[in-house]
Structure formats: C-alpha cells, structure tokens
Amino acid sequence: MSAQEKNVKKILIRSLASIVIVFVAAWSFSLLYEGNKLRLLDKFDKQAEENSSLKPFHKLHFQAKLDCSACHEGGVKENQPIAKSKEGDCFICHEKMKEKVKVPDNTDCKACHTKPVTW
Numbered sequence: 001m002s003a004q005e006k007n008v009k010k011i012l013i014r015s016l017a018s019i020v021i022v023f024v025a026a027w028s029f030s031l032l033y034e035g036n037k038l039r040l041l042d043k044f045d046k047q048a049e050e051n052s053s054l055k056p057f058h059k060l061h062f063q064a065k066l067d068c069s070a071c072h073e074g075g076v077k078e079n080q081p082i083a084k085s086k087e088g089d090c091f092i093c094h095e096k097m098k099e100k101v102k103v104p105d106n107t108d109c110k111a112c113h114t115k116p117v118t119w
C-alpha cells in the first residue's frame, strides 16, 4: 500500500469514527431530553391531581401527541395562569377518535373524575 493510500485510509477511518461519535452523542442527548419531558409530565400530573377532581392524563395524551392547547385554551406558557380544561373539549375529540383508539365513554364519569360527581 502506498503512503497516499494509507493516508486516505486513515482519513476514512477518522471520519467514520467521528460520524459514530456524533451519532452516539446526539442519541444520548435525545434520550436525556425525552426522559426530562416524561419527568415534567409526571409533575404536571401530580399538580393536576392535587388541584382538581380529574385524574391525571398528561403522559397518555402526550403519547397521543396532543398539544397542550388541546385542553388548556391558549396553551401553557411560563409564568402565566393555565386555563382550566373544558369537559366539552374532551368529549368532542373523543367522539371523533373513538373509532380508532380506546377513549373513555362520555358517560363513564369515573374514567375522568376521581371524586364522585353529582349532577
């Protein structure tokens, strides 16, 4: 093998190694980021449970890729009050989704309310 060929080989190996390193680094960062998001959702669930009679649903709906504004009008912004979710919003969307995914029936009060409700 000529010196030039050796050089080309070296460069190839080096670039391959850096690609692998960059890939592994990006992958670990994305795992960290996902883990952080899930921890945050746990926090929202806890807060939601403490402050309302509704069961926590954040992780579940996050996995269904819902935006915060689907249930909190105007979305959720730092240092701003969070709009209470409206029962009608839950019902409208579940009505549309019920053919495709498992959603609670609108009359299944216990699926959403932790405390007994009277009406």
Ligand code: HEC
Pocket (backbone or CB within 6 Å): 044, 047, 048, 049, 051, 052, 054, 057, 058, 061, 062, 066, 067, 068, 069, 070, 071, 072, 076, 082, 083, 084, 085
């Ligand atoms: C499927 C509906 C739904 C989605 C989507 C949703 N939330 Fe909620 N969230 C609720 C419900 C229900 C409560 C309980 C209080 C209420 O009635 O709004 C709540 C409560 C909260 C609370 C506690 C509020 C308080 O008054 O203490 C936080 C914080 C919160 N949500 C953040 C978020 C963020 C951030 C997102 C987007 C990543 C999000 N939520 C998406 C339904 C949802």
Ligand code: HEC
Pocket (backbone or CB within 6 Å): 054, 057, 060, 061, 063, 064, 066, 070, 071, 085, 086, 087, 089, 090, 091, 093, 094, 097, 101, 102, 103, 104, 111, 112
């Ligand atoms: C924009 C659409 C949308 C809105 C708004 C929405 N949901 Fe859902 N919901 C879903 C989808 C999709 C699922 C199924 C998730 C899955 O299993 O992947 C679901 C599932 C659920 C389930 C669990 C069903 C089960 O047995 O596993 C509960 C409980 C629930 N939603 C409560 C709520 C409440 C409470 C609200 C309003 C505060 C709400 N949802 C608003 C789309 C929505």
Ligand code: HEC
Pocket (backbone or CB within 6 Å): 052, 053, 054, 084, 085, 086, 087, 090, 091, 094, 104, 105, 106, 107, 108, 109, 110, 111, 112, 113, 117, 118, 119
């Ligand atoms: C898909 C989830 C879901 C189901 C199923 C559901 N609710 Fe609700 N309900 C909500 C949400 C969200 C609110 C509004 C947020 C809040 O009041 O904390 C609400 C609000 C209410 C309120 C007003 C509470 C208040 O404090 O103002 C009553 C009463 C109520 N629901 C009764 C019922 C009854 C009775 C059933 C069964 C027939 C039922 N709900 C089924 C999600 C649901």
